[in-house]
Amino acid sequence: MGSVALNGSNITTGNFTNQFVQPPWQVVLWSVAYSSVLAVAVFGNLIVIWIILAHKRMRTVTNYFLLNLAFSDASMAAFNTLINFIYAAHGDWYFGEAYCRFHNFFPVTSVFASIYSMTAIAVDRYMAIIHPLKPRLSATATKVVIMCIWALAVVLAFPLCFYSTIRILPRRTICYVAWPRKEDDPFMFHIVVMVLVYLLPLMVMGITYTIVGVTLWGGEIPGDSSDNYHGQLRAKRKVVKMMIIVVVTFALCWLPYHVYFIVTGLNKALMRWKSIQQVYLSVMWLAMSSTMYNPIIYCCLNSRFRAGFKRAFRWCPFVQVSSYDELELRATRLHPxxxxxxxxxxxxxxxxxxxxxxxxxxxxxxxxxxxxxxxxxxxxxxxxxxxxxxxxxxxxxxxxxxxxxx
Incomplete structure (x- = not known):
């Protein structure tokens, strides 16, 4: 994940002629597109982190995982989005060998942390709704799970850091992964990453949310028509609906990226196609844009996050924080x-x-x-x-x- 697979396959040692020179207007458009992702993702996810940490009522199991998701998304947007664009647009690495290693290592780590945070939320929702009488995760246990997620992410991405290097060519410097077996290793590693960081967690979330959805929307308990029951049911539905939208958005954003690397891995001649750079910039932008949608989804679908965003933007003349919004973030449960x-x-x-x-x-x-x-x-x-x-x-x-x- 990053610019490795594209540029690592285009290593040449002869006279360098850049077949991917773009007209200035294209460079400007892509610059605006990638800069927008960076600004919205970093700013939006930092607000999500503030909302959760600054308000005690928001410190729940689900929100701890959302905090981890926001941190990983903001980090990847800050450290990789523009660097990916600059390298893909110019084909020249300006940032040294140390950052080359980090640039190839961190995206896999971050995406792993993101999708397994979503998976942990799905499992937690499943346990809360399908097995409500079984013990739930405590705050301490949740933090341990988050640390384990990051530890596994580092282990999976370590080969990218270990084998990354730079090569100085006559007219440019390239950053790539020098795999021991140059022909097979890049493609096989991407298959492993796609299975572990895309297909497997999506399958787990698909199963859990299907069962939860059937339970929540399939019918109600006969005769139980109290306001408390229906209120809890609506609240659970809203949370599950929001998380399903988050997962589907992530899956759609990263699907073209994985398809791109599978197709180019099977047919390396496509890497010499003149339009491949535009295809790469498009799929990479879509994948990177997955980091900016979650804060928007939270704000639109969750009243507490919406109240938090209003508080964050209360300095704007057209944003008004009502007493209800304050109550959403400060009130405690009636029945602890x-x-x-x-x-x-x-x-x-x-x-x-x-x-x-x-x-x-x-x-x-x-x-x-x-x-x-x-x-x-x-x-x-x-x-x-x-x-x-x-x-x-x-x-x-x-x-x-x-x-x-x-």
Missing amino acids: AHQSSMYTLSRMDTSVVTKDLSAFERGMVVATRRTGICVKNCNAAGFFFHAQRFPCVSRTVHRPKDVQPT
Whole structure:
């Protein structure tokens, strides 16, 4: 991922004549296009990072992974987007051997971290919705998962750093990966990267989101019509819908890139086609642009992120932050998972809880479920039974204290 495969295949040692000279107007257009990606991606993802870190309510399992996704996207946009364009447009490497190694190494690392952060979110949503009573990831465990993702990314991309070098030719300097077996290694490595960093995680996310989608949109629990139930269902649907759009956007942006390298790897004669440079610049721009769409998606589809963006741009005269927007970022949950004195029941929970209760208590549980109110720990007049007698089995019971649902 980067300019390696394109330029590494065009190494020549004779007199250099650049067949890819572009007219000035094309260079200007491509410069504007790549600069726009850089500006929007870095600025937008930095705002996402600020929204999550500056507001305690936003520090959830899903948002920790979104934070990692924003960091990797902003980093790749900052360190690789313009460098890729300059090298692809001019065919001359100006940045030295150390940055050549980093330039070939970091994109694979960053994309690996991005897509496996999305995969972790998909698995977390699957566990939260399909297996709601099983323990959820804590904040500490989430950070460990993120560190493991980056460690695996470094291992996968290390060969690119190890074999990268520069070569000084009569009229230019090139940055490329000097594979031990020049013919087969580049193509085989890209196949491995495509499987591990594209096909495999997309398959996992496709399966998990299909199951989650069938559960959330396929039907509702009969008889459970409380406002609390429908509110939670709508919230879960919104989060899943947003993440599906993020994943589909990523997949569409990177698909032409992988197709390009598969086709040119199988037919190397295409690398001498005069228009191949424009094709490369197009697919590379589309792939790099994947780093700038997520903040826009969050702002459009998530009310809390939208409130955060309003706060970030509150200095603009046409942006107004309402009291509702402030409440979205500052309010705490009404029913914290770690408080044993307050809990809610759904229809599915009732059958689990009532088996050890008296007829009167079972009637109270059913009445509570139908009205959608909370059952509180209260010994006054013995009207409500003690929380120790009536264990909490709500869908948030196992969620750790330091993590709240998105």
